[in-house]
Amino acid sequence: MKTFNEIIDGERCTVNVVENQRDASEFMEWLSRQSLVAVDTETSGLEIFSPGFELYCVQFGSADTAYVLDGRNWARTLEIAFASTAKFIMHNATFDMLVIDQTLGYRMENFEGRVLDTRILAHLLDPRSEGEGGAPGHSLKRLASIWVDSSAPDSQQALKDRFREMRVSVAEGFASIARNDDVLLRYAGIDVLLTIRLYTVLAKMVSNAGFSGLADFEHRLQYICALLQRKGMKLDVPYTEKLKNDLAVESEEFQAVAARFGVTNINSIAQVAEALEGFGESLTELTPSGKTKVDRAVLLPLADLDRDWNRIGAREPNLLADAILRSKRAQKWGEAYAQSFLDLRDGEDRLHAWINSLQARTARMSVSRPPLQQLPSSDWTVRRCFIADPGYSMFSVDYSQIEMRVLAGLSGDRAMIDGIVSGVDLHDYTASLMFGPDFTQKDRKLAKNVGFGKVYGGGAATLSRQSGAPIESVKSAIKAYNSAYPGISRYSSNLQVTAERLREVTTASGRVLPVDADRAYASTNYVVQSVARDLLGQSIVNLFDAGFGEYMLLPIHDEILGQAPVGEVDGIVRDMKAEMERFDFMDIPMTADAEIIGSSWANSYGFEGEINNV
Numbered sequence: 382m383k384t385f386n387e388i389i390d391g392e393r394c395t396v397n398v399v400e401n402q403r404d405a406s407e408f409m410e411w412l413s414r415q416s417l418v419a420v421d422t423e424t425s426g427l428e429i430f431s432p433g434f435e436l437y438c439v440q441f442g443s444a445d446t447a448y449v450l451d452g453r454n455w456a457r458t459l460e461i462a463f464a465s466t467a468k469f470i471m472h473n474a475t476f477d478m479l480v481i482d483q484t485l486g487y488r489m490e491n492f493e494g495r496v497l498d499t500r501i502l503a504h505l506l507d508p509r510s511e512g513e514g515g516a517p518g519h520s521l522k523r524l525a526s527i528w529v530d531s532s533a534p535d536s537q538q539a540l541k542d543r544f545r546e547m548r549v550s551v552a553e554g555f556a557s558i559a560r561n562d563d564v565l566l567r568y569a570g571i572d573v574l575l576t577i578r579l580y581t582v583l584a585k586m587v588s589n590a591g592f593s594g595l596a597d598f599e600h601r602l603q604y605i606c607a608l609l610q611r612k613g614m615k616l617d618v619p620y621t622e623k624l625k626n627d628l629a630v631e632s633e634e635f636q637a638v639a640a641r642f643g644v645t646n647i648n649s650i651a652q653v654a655e656a657l658e659g660f661g662e663s664l665t666e667l668t669p670s671g672k673t674k675v676d677r678a679v680l681l682p683l684a685d686l687d688r689d690w691n692r693i694g695a696r697e698p699n700l701l702a703d704a705i706l707r708s709k710r711a712q713k714w715g716e717a718y719a720q721s722f723l724d725l726r727d728g729e730d731r732l733h734a735w736i737n738s739l740q741a742r743t744a745r746m747s748v749s750r751p752p753l754q755q756l757p758s759s760d761w762t763v764r765r766c767f768i769a770d771p772g773y774s775m776f777s778v779d780y781s782q783i784e785m786r787v788l789a790g791l792s793g794d795r796a797m798i799d800g801i802v803s804g805v806d807l808h809d810y811t812a813s814l815m816f817g818p819d820f821t822q823k824d825r826k827l828a829k830n831v832g833f834g835k836v837y838g839g840g841a842a843t844l845s846r847q848s849g850a851p852i853e854s855v856k857s858a859i860k861a862y863n864s865a866y867p868g869i870s871r872y873s874s875n876l877q878v879t880a881e882r883l884r885e886v887t888t889a890s891g892r893v894l895p896v897d898a899d900r901a902y903a904s905t906n907y908v909v910q911s912v913a914r915d916l917l918g919q920s921i922v923n924l925f926d927a928g929f930g931e932y933m934l935l936p937i938h939d940e941i942l943g944q945a946p947v948g949e950v951d952g953i954v955r956d957m958k959a960e961m962e963r964f965d966f967m968d969i970p971m972t973a974d975a976e977i978i979g980s981s982w983a984n985s986y987g988f989e990g991e992i993n994n995v
Contacts, residue, residue, distance in 0.1 A: 382397050382398065382399065382400060382401075382403075382404045382407070383397070383398040383400060383563075383566070384396065384397050384398070385398075385563075385566070385567045385570060387534055387567075387570075387571060387574065388534075389529065389530050389533050389534070389571075389574055389575070389578065390529060390530040390533070390578065391530075392444075392445060393445070394444075394445045394446065394447070394574050395445065395446055395447070396447045396449065396566070396567060396569075396570025396571065396574070397446070397447065397448045397449065397570075398448075398449045398566050398570075399448055399449065399450045399451070399455060399458075405450075405455060405458045408441070408448045408450070408458070408462075409458070409461070409462065411446065411448065412441060412448075412462055412465055412467065413465065415441075415443055415465075415467045416466075416467055416468065417443075417467065417468050417470060417497075417577065417580070418441050418442065418443060418467045418468075418469060418470065418577070419441065419442040419443075419469070419470040419471070419572075419573035419574075419576040419577035419580070420439065420440070420441055420442075420469045420470065420471050420477060420573065421439070421440050421442075421471065421472070421477060421569065421572045421573050421576065422436060422437075422438070422439050422440075422452075422476075422477045422480045422481065423436075423437040423438050423440075423555075423565060423568075423569045424436055424437055424480055424484075424555070425437065425555055425556045426552065426555055426556055427476075427750075428725060428750075429476070429479050429480055429483055429733070430483065430613070430725075430726075430727040430731070430733045431724075431725065431727065432727070432728055434483075434484075435452075435484070436452035436453070436480055436481075436484035436485065437451070437452060437560050437565070438450060438451050438452055438560065438565075438566070438569055439452055439459055439481070439485075440569045440570055440572065440573045441462065441573060442570065442572075442573025442574050442576065442577050443577055444574070444577055444578055444581070445574070447569075447570035447571070447573050447574050448570075449566050449569050449570050451560060451561075452484060452485065453560070456485055459481075459485055459487070460485060460486075460487050463481065463485075463487050463491065463492075464491070468495050468496070468497060469492070469495055469496050469497070470496075470497050470498075470499065470576055470577055470580045471496055471497070471498055471499070471576070472498065472499045472500050472521045472572075472576050472579075473498065473500045473521075474496045474497075474498040474500075474501075474603065474607075475603060475606070475607045475610065475736075475737075475738075478492050478496065478604075478607055479607060479610065479611060482611065483611075489604075489607060489608065489611060490608075492604070493604055494604075496600065496604070497580065497584075497600065498600065498603065499521070499524070499576055499579050499580050499583055500519050500521075500739075501596060501599045501600060501603065501739055502580070502583040502584060502586075502587050502596060503517070503519045503524055503583060504519055504599075504739050504744070505587055505590075505592045505595055505596060505599070505892075506583065506586055506587065506590065506592070507895065508741070508742045508743070508744060508892075508894065508895070509742055509895055510742075511523060513742075513897070514895060514897050516895070521572065521575060521576060521579070522535075522537050522575075524579055524583075525575040525576075525578070525579050528579055528582045528583065529575055529578045529579055529582065530575075530578075533571070533575060534567075534571055536564075536567055536568040536571040536572070537568065539564055539567070539568065540554070540564055540565065540568045541554075542564075543558070543562065543564040543565075544558070590893075591891065592891070594891070595890065595891060595892060598918070598919075598922070599738070599739055601922055602738045602739075602918050602921060602922055603738045603739065605738075605921055605922065605925045605930065606736040606738040606746070606921075606936070607736070608930065609736060609933055609934060609935060609936075610733050610734065610735065610736045611733065612733075612934065613727065613731035613732055613733035613734075614731060614732050614734075614767050614934055614935065615730065615731055615767065615768050615769065615770050616722055616723075616726050616730050616731065616732050616766055616767060616768075617765070617766055617767070617768045617981070617992070618723070618726070618730050620765060620766060621719050621722050621723055621766045622719075622723065624714075624715075624719045624762065624763075624765075624766065625715050625719035625720055625723070628711045628712070628714050628715035628719060629711075629712075629715050631707070631708075631711040632708045632709075632711035632712040632715065633708075634708075635704045635705070635707045635708035635711065636704075636708045638700070638701075638704035638708075639701060639704045639705055639708065642656055642700070642701040642704070643655075643656050643659070644656050644701065644705070647705045647708055647709065650668075650672050650673065650675055651672075653675045653701075653705060654672075654673040654675050656701055657675065657683065657699070657701060657702065660699060660701060662683060662699060662702075664679065666679060677706065677709075678846060680702040680705060680706050681702075681706065681846075682695070682696075682846055682849060683698075683699040683702035684698045684699055684702040684703040684706055685697070685698040685699075685849070686698075686703075686706070687849070689758060689759035690757075690759045690760070691759065693849035694849070695849030695850075696849070710757075714757070714762070714763055717751070717752070718751065718756065718763045718766070719763070719766065721751040722751060722766055725750065725751055732751070732767075734748050734749065734750060734751060734753045734935065735748065735749045735750040736748055736935070736936065737749065738918070742894060742895070742907065743894065743907050743910040743911040743914060744892060744911055744914050744915070745910055745911070745914045746914065746917075746918070746936050748935060748936070748937065753935065753937065754937055754938065758986070760986065761983035761984075761985075761986035761987050761988040762983075764981070764982040764983045764985070764986055764988075765981055765982070765983035765988055767981065767982040767983075768980055768981045768982075768992055769944045769979070769980050769981070770944060772946060772947060773944040773945060773946055773947065773950075774944065774945060774946075774947045774950045774977055774978065774979055774980065775934075775942065775943070775944045775977075775978040775979060775980070775981070775982055775984070775985075776942075776943050776944065776945065776950055776953075776954045776975065776976060776977045776978055777940050777941065777942050777943070777975070777976050777978060777985060778940070778941050778943070778954065778957050778958050778961060778973050778974070778975045778976075779938075779939045779940035779941065779973065779974055780913075780916065780917065780920075780939050780961065780971060780972070780973055780974075781972045781973060781974050782801075782807055782972075783913045783916065783917070783939050783971070784833075784836040784909050784910070784913050784939075785797070785801070785807055785832065785836070786801055786966060786969045786970075786971065786972075787909050787912045787913050787916070787966060787969075788835065788836060788869060788905075788909050789801055789869075789969055790966045790967030790968070790969040791872060791889065791908065791909070791912070791967070792866075792868045792869045792871070792872035792873075793868050793872070793967075794866045794867070794868025794869045794872070795868060796814065796865060796866055796867075796868070797866050797868070797869065798968075798969065801969060801970070802969075802970065807832075808825055808828060808829040808832070809825060811828045811829070811832055811862070811865065811866075812824050812825040812827075812828040812829075814861075814865035814866075815828050815858065815861040815862055815864075815865050816828070816861070823850075827850055827854070827855070827858050828858065828862065830844050831844060831855070831858050831859055831862045832862065834859075835862075835869060835873065835905060836905075836906060836909050836910070840902075841855045841856050841859060844859075872905070873904075873905040876904045876905055876908065877901045877902060877904050877905070879904070880896040880901040880904035881898075881901045884896055884897075884898065886904045886907060886908055888908050888911045888912050888915070889912050889915075889966075889967070890911070890912060890915040892911055892915070894907045894908065894911060912966075913939065916966060916971065917936065917939055917941075920941070920960070920961045921933070921936060921941065923960055923961075923963070924941070924957060924960055924961070927960050929943075929953070929956075929957050929960070932944065932945045932953055932957070941957075942982070943957075950977055951977065954975045954977055955975070957975070958973045958974075958975040961973040980992040
């Protein structure tokens with residue numbers, strides 16, 4: 382047995398590398414005595430479903446002993462080990478569960494209720510990313526340096542040094558390092574020694590803070606989202622390849638338009654700013670480095686476009702700004718979406734986007750690698766890449782105006798509650814309160830923007846830029862909104878005072894959200910977004926427990942995307958909608974919208990063509 386001796390928090394620890402059957406028997410005997418054991422994996426990279434992905438080793442650890450097993454040589458021993466009665470401690474458990482599922486064939490369903498994630502515990506204690514307000518973040522090494530041992534062996538740096546010796550990047554290093562490299566094996570063993578010790582500290586802190594119920598909920602939600610990630614979505618490869626090529630052509634065409642206006646490099650801030658000023662545009666915003674700002678937020682109003690690429694009608698579009706925006710958009714869609722989809726698909730042309738069930742300060746879920754949560758909502762082109770499985774129809778169910786319902790419930794504002802309960806169009810209702818019964822469509826849009834500004838933290842300047850309305854009109858609209866809904870204004874003011882005093886706010890779910898000293902104004906946004914996320918998360922759990930898990934594909938913002946057999950989809954969607962509407966929030970009815978989409982995700986965004994995927 383190869384061994385490495387380490388000192389962690391003043392105590393001697395041993396990393397054992399299993400090399401023969403006698404070593405394996407010793408490992409199994411040790412494991413039989415553990416009730417809690419840390420587990421981690423080392424792999425060739427991060428893309429679990431990509432061809433060529435490999436498991437290098439699996440490591441198990443207690444506070445003073447670790448065992449490292451080669452995944453290729455000890456697959457059967459590992460399968461028996463995972464069937465033990467121990468509970469497993471992991472850091473970022475979704476990755477390791479999926480790795481074990483995909484490479485060893487030990488199905489993730491066998492981990493249900495048996496995995497505890499130190500990343501979840503760390504997020505509950507402080508949801509901020511590393512560096513935000515001095516927060517420790519959620520990486521294992523950083524957390525261990527704070528809560529376990531600041532002088533623990535820096536095996537991560539040793540691994541980076543090894544990659545430097547190999548003259549490769551970190552990503553290339555994991556793909557090319559030898560499985561039996563001592564630096565890799567030592568790194569693997571130290572990770573589980575740190576993980577189990579970190580769990581001991583964080584679990585006590587979570588319990589003392591009263592977050593145990595939230596921890597149970599988050600682990601359940603994580604498990605369900607990991608199952609959805611494993612399932613993935615079907616990619617229409619021929620369409621995606623054509624889209625990639627078409628977007629490259631489109632980007633070049635609009636670059637040519639910009640060049641006719643004197644901009645030979647659309648990424649040159651100086652060139653773009655000089656050309657726009659030559660058009661007579663007044664550019665007043667500056668970057669932190671003092672350069673003139675010409676980003677998307679500046680260019681959209683100049684092109685007379687809102688965030689959804691619809692004409693605002695406030696001015697004549699600046700053709701240069703329009704060309705730059707469209708060229709950059711086509712380039713982004715081609716690279717970040719179409720090319721990324723093709724690169725990340727598995728051998729069966731399915732895409733398994735990474736679902737992070739606990740992300741951001743507010744705990745909002747995210748979908749990344751590729752970023753399916755950020756797909757353009759104003760155009761069906763990119764979503765057309767995704768199609769239902771043969772014989773299935775895609776659908777979506779989502780909560781109707783969930784943020785506004787949460788805001789109404791939290792604030793207790795009687796006028797908004799009455800509007801929601803009556804079932805009227807809330808934005809029409811709000812516009813009538815603000816501008817009278819003869820409000821215009823522009824009034825309605827402004828009322829809607831001000832309402833979302835309350836939820837998303839947008840001030841008068843931001844709303845003016847997005848809507849194209851003069852700043853004074855926006856300020857008057859905000860004042861009218863506060864008069865129409867005095868309970869919301871009062872709630873937001875009181876919450877801001879609390880945030881300024883305590884530097885944190887507590888949600889209806891019991892989640893504690895830190896608030897930076899200079900961002901107390903964002904406290905309403907934090908609370909509303911966090912509560913809305915928890916309501917959707919609870920619905921995902923409820924739907925799964927009610928037997929609808931096999932039909933769900935992806936959580937997207939406040940929407941659940943799914944697919945069901947064509948002949949059964951009507952009834953399944955009806956029953957899922959009823960399940961989501963089964964509970965209220967602070968006596969506010971939770972109403973869900975349901976849509977049977979059809980053969981492609983694009984059908985929900987205006988696509989009307991035919992797709993042969995039967």
